[in-house]
Amino acid sequence: MASAVLSIATQCVSPNASSLSINETHKGKAKLGGSTLRFSKSSGRISMTVAVNVSRFEGIPMAPPDPILGVSEAFRADTNDVKLNLGVGAYRTEELQPYVLNVVKKAENLMLERGDNKEYLPIEGLAAFNKATAELLLGADNPAIKEQRVATVQGLSGTGSLRLGAALIERYFPGSKVLISAPTWGNHKNIFNDARVPWSEYRYYDPRTVGLDFEGMIEDIKAAPEGTFVLLHGCAHNPTGIDPTPEQWEKIADVIQQKNHIPFFDVAYQGFASGSLDEDAASVRLFVARGMEVLVAQSYSKNLGLYAERIGAMNVISSSSESATRVKSQLKRLARPMYSNPPVHGARIVANVVGTPVLFDEWKAEMEMMAGRIKNVRQKLYDSISSKDKSGKDWSFILKQIGMFSYTGLNKNQSDNMTNKWHVYMTKDGRISLAGLSLAKCEYLADAIIDSYHNVS
Amino acid sequence: MAVRNSLSGQLLRRSSVVAGARFMSSWFRSIEPAPKDPILGVTEAFLADQSPNKVNVGVGAYRDDNGKPVVLECVREAERRIAGSQFMEYLPIGGSIKMVEESLKLAYGENSEFIKDKRIGAVQALSGTGACRLFAAFQHRFHPNSQIYIPVPTWANHHNIWRDAGVPMKTFRYYHPETRGLDFSGLMEDIKNAPDGSFFLLHACAHNPTGVDPSEEQWREISSLIKIKGHFPFFDMAYQGFASGDPERDAKAIRIFLEDGHLIGLAQSYAKNMGLYGQRVGCLSVLCEDEKQAVAVKSQLQLLARPMYSNPPVHGALIVSTVLGDPELKNLWLKEVKVMADRIIGMRATLRENLEKLGSPLPWQHITNQIGMFCYSGLTPEQVDRMTNEFHIYMTRNGRISMAGLNTGNVGYVANAIHEVTKSA
Numbered sequence: 001m002a003s004a005v006l007s008i009a010t011q012c013v014s015p016n017a018s019s020l021s022i023n024e025t026h027k028g029k030a031k032l033g034g035s036t037l038r039f040s041k042s043s044g045r046i047s048m049t050v051a052v053n054v055s056r057f058e059g060i061p062m063a064p065p066d067p068i069l070g071v072s073e074a075f076r077a078d079t080n081d082v083k084l085n086l087g088v089g090a091y092r093t094e095e096l097q098p099y100v101l102n103v104v105k106k107a108e109n110l111m112l113e114r115g116d117n118k119e120y121l122p123i124e125g126l127a128a129f130n131k132a133t134a135e136l137l138l139g140a141d142n143p144a145i146k147e148q149r150v151a152t153v154q155g156l157s158g159t160g161s162l163r164l165g166a167a168l169i170e171r172y173f174p175g176s177k178v179l180i181s182a183p184t185w186g187n188h189k190n191i192f193n194d195a196r197v198p199w200s201e202y203r204y205y206d207p208r209t210v211g212l213d214f215e216g217m218i219e220d221i222k223a224a225p226e227g228t229f230v231l232l233h234g235c236a237h238n239p240t241g242i243d244p245t246p247e248q249w250e251k252i253a254d255v256i257q258q259k260n261h262i263p264f265f266d267v268a269y270q271g272f273a274s275g276s277l278d279e280d281a282a283s284v285r286l287f288v289a290r291g292m293e294v295l296v297a298q299s300y301s302k303n304l305g306l307y308a309e310r311i312g313a314m315n316v317i318s319s320s321s322e323s324a325t326r327v328k329s330q331l332k333r334l335a336r337p338m339y340s341n342p343p344v345h346g347a348r349i350v351a352n353v354v355g356t357p358v359l360f361d362e363w364k365a366e367m368e369m370m371a372g373r374i375k376n377v378r379q380k381l382y383d384s385i386s387s388k389d390k391s392g393k394d395w396s397f398i399l400k401q402i403g404m405f406s407y408t409g410l411n412k413n414q415s416d417n418m419t420n421k422w423h424v425y426m427t428k429d430g431r432i433s434l435a436g437l438s439l440a441k442c443e444y445l446a447d448a449i450i451d452s453y454h455n456v457s
Numbered sequence: 458m459a460v461r462n463s464l465s466g467q468l469l470r471r472s473s474v475v476a477g478a479r480f481m482s483s484w485f486r487s488i489e490p491a492p493k494d495p496i497l498g499v500t501e502a503f504l505a506d507q508s509p510n511k512v513n514v515g516v517g518a519y520r521d522d523n524g525k526p527v528v529l530e531c532v533r534e535a536e537r538r539i540a541g542s543q544f545m546e547y548l549p550i551g552g553s554i555k556m557v558e559e560s561l562k563l564a565y566g567e568n569s570e571f572i573k574d575k576r577i578g579a580v581q582a583l584s585g586t587g588a589c590r591l592f593a594a595f596q597h598r599f600h601p602n603s604q605i606y607i608p609v610p611t612w613a614n615h616h617n618i619w620r621d622a623g624v625p626m627k628t629f630r631y632y633h634p635e636t637r638g639l640d641f642s643g644l645m646e647d648i649k650n651a652p653d654g655s656f657f658l659l660h661a662c663a664h665n666p667t668g669v670d671p672s673e674e675q676w677r678e679i680s681s682l683i684k685i686k687g688h689f690p691f692f693d694m695a696y697q698g699f700a701s702g703d704p705e706r707d708a709k710a711i712r713i714f715l716e717d718g719h720l721i722g723l724a725q726s727y728a729k730n731m732g733l734y735g736q737r738v739g740c741l742s743v744l745c746e747d748e749k750q751a752v753a754v755k756s757q758l759q760l761l762a763r764p765m766y767s768n769p770p771v772h773g774a775l776i777v778s779t780v781l782g783d784p785e786l787k788n789l790w791l792k793e794v795k796v797m798a799d800r801i802i803g804m805r806a807t808l809r810e811n812l813e814k815l816g817s818p819l820p821w822q823h824i825t826n827q828i829g830m831f832c833y834s835g836l837t838p839e840q841v842d843r844m845t846n847e848f849h850i851y852m853t854r855n856g857r858i859s860m861a862g863l864n865t866g867n868v869g870y871v872a873n874a875i876h877e878v879t880k881s882a
Binding site for chain 2: 055056057058059060061062063066069073088090098105108109112115117118119120121122123156157158159160163172173187190191193194195262293301307308309310316318319323325326327329330332333334336337338339340341342343344345346
């Protein structure tokens with residue numbers, strides 16, 4: 001067989017190595033054009049092998065660092081003592097330490113004691129989790145749930161759930177576009193791009209007021225072709241922290257109904273924004289109560305601190321239970337070639353916390369505590385800036401905004417100054433994560449913001 | 458589309474006049490019910506069956522001799538050690554560095570020069586499926602005109618993965634129905650006839666669904682020919698350690714290719730060999746020319762992963778890195794994985810013995826020739842249906858039997874059923 005292999009070798013030599021001139025011999029290797037001939041002895045035979053030096057992925061460029069997750073990397077590399085990480089939205093305690101919720105520890109202990117097995121979940125995920133998450137979102141006695149019109153599939157946190165929704169749109173609504181807010185969470189665009197779903201923007205952030213451009217938003221939603229998917233943040237808009245008022249939500253729902261659009265909610269902060277699970281779900285429930293068909297992606301990264309467990313859900317509220325069944329089956333068909341079935345650990349934690357009344361109550365209290373700390377920090381920051389800044393600029397948007405993030409109104413150069421001069425790490429769009437701010441650091445941050453705003457253009 | 462829009466549009470205008478009115482028609486009218494997943498659908502049907510005799514030899518999840526799922530002791534211990542840790546913050550997009558390091562050592566060799574030279578671009582992935590999907594997406598992005606050659610047959614989900622990633626598939630001969638073994642000459646011919654520089658999907662060990670693996674000598678010849686043709690070898694290794702009981706031995710094919718100088722791609726899974734099925738933990742690696750390229754490739758894999766799931770789940774990764782990173786736990790794991798592999802090998806022998814004792818007219822040595830969790834029995838779809846309908850034995854219609862579902866309690870029953878449905882074949 002060895003001789004047969006060698007004869008094939010001389011017949012089918014690749015064009016690159018056509019000149020069989022031996023350029024140099026080096027430790028039993030010989031260079032052959034672009035490849036290296038290696039001579040090795042194996043089982044008494046000398047065989048000639050051509051080492052493949054030219055890779056199939058030769059021309060692959062280095063990808064840019066992720067604009068959000070890259071901030072933490074840069075922060076970690078900074079050796080300065082005063083550095084502050086206001087980049088990624090992960091909750092920190094007043095001591096700026098990561099926080100594992102007590103209910104999560106308790107749930108995990110229960111799970112450890114029970115010795116649950118590690119079998120595959122079904123493609124749609126843990127049934128107990130799916131039930132709990134839909135009820136949390138809509139309310140346990142919501143008619144949509146009672147009438148079995150809600151298709152819920154466990155997803156890989158918010159990102160994975162959004163990606164499932166995007167894949168559903170690409171497959172079953174070819175040509176349909178998604179309307180996303182300007183600005184929105186950076187990864188939204190990546191998700192729809194990679195899922196090959198075209199998108200355009202609706203006006204959202206008004207830099208003059210550092211608030212909502214409501215007229216622009218309504219106009220742009222109206223102008224979109226019928227049947228557009230409209231991506232809405234259920235609460236605590238990321239990155240601005242600016243949410244519509246209840247009255248504005250009603251008007252948004254009006255225009256979406258009029259234009260026969262489909263609302264697609266991203267709910268990443270339920271409970272984390274106001275401290276109340278029900279209040280933060282009000283926008284979604286409003287749309288569902290009107291009988292609209294709605295897509296909703298959920299995440300438990302922030303509100304249960306389960307970031308790295310990747311636990312969330314894709315919900316499709318449909319007009320009939322029959323339709324919901326079909327939609328669920330197709331969501332599963334999209335998930336199977338992505339990851340087969342979702343990770344079990346986070347799902348069990350959520351199911352245990354929500355399903356155990358005493359743990360559920362504890363969770364609500366811990367969530368109020370976290371949301372409360374954010375509110376306190378907002379107040380302290382506002383107080384610090386207002387007392388230090390004599391220019392008369394209105395900084396009250398800091399108090400009006402809600403949730404983990406605040407859009408400071410700083411531009412890219414100013415944001416760079418925050419980092420380069422003050423070692424405050426944030427994203428280039430001027431977004432700061434209040435979850436990474438302690439009361440103790442508010443004065444320092446106030447100084448940094450005032451300097452960047454006034455002295456850098 | 459226009460018809461649907463106008464219909465629901467009219468209804469919409471009518472119904473929006475009445476506050477809170479229900480929509481009559483749905484956006485999702487055109488969405489058809491998906492067919493049941495051929496593999497996971499088997500378990501669903503099994504669970505619904507009320508018969509006391511029912512046997513599930515469908516999905517590939519290990520069971521002990523009592524038919525119970527097993528959580529390895531090394532895993533339980535790892536979980537005790539990591540309990541209460543503050544590890545819930547997001548992993549990097551590429552996952553747990555420690556887990557990836559350990560995975561590369563396991564696959565490429567503890568002292569691999571490629572690891573030393575940092576030539577491997579690698580990320581944590583969502584088990585084997587996620588690793589394959591990430592590679593398929595990577596292949597699509599950087600070689601948009603390429604195809605993937607997959608063996609006939611292969612794991613059903615391979616088709617879905619490359620299809621949904623937008624990469625067309627071609628096939629190469631693999632299974633030889635007449636011998637229930639490898640169609641080696643067909644395989645070599647198809648490798649030779651594929652255009653130079655094609656992408657080939659290879660099962661590193663314990664081929665799923667057939668259990669038929671090339672011999673070491675055959676792997677060497679496959680490697681030589683693939684090298685001559687300049688093909689790209691992508692390995693799916695879902696059973697390292699689980700096939701023979703020895704992870705080093707199960708990685709033999711990969712080591713042969715590495716020695717030969719191939720720049721391989723590799724999907725690894727810990728679902729079976731560490732029993733971490735539901736944790737979804739695995740690794741995707743691409744061996745590059747040099748460190749610079751490895752860094753670039755890893756960055757691009759991360760760019761693909763971010764809009765899929767942002768960053769991978771931590772729990773399973775922590776278990777893997779704890780087990781593999783601690784010599785005591787790793788030794789325990791090696792023992793436990795051998796126990797699992799040995800039980801399977803034992804069941805193969807018993808099933809074959811039983812069939813031969815029953816006086817089956819058909820040859821059954823393929824049961825013991827094949828390796829790993831699955832046996833390609835040779836049963837036809839009709840025979841499989843009889844197995845299910847008459848005997849409540851659940852398996853996939855391609856005749857694949859998951860040996861892990863067999864135990865001393867049911868192997869006789871299953872042998873008898875196989876004999877019944879095949880004796881007049």
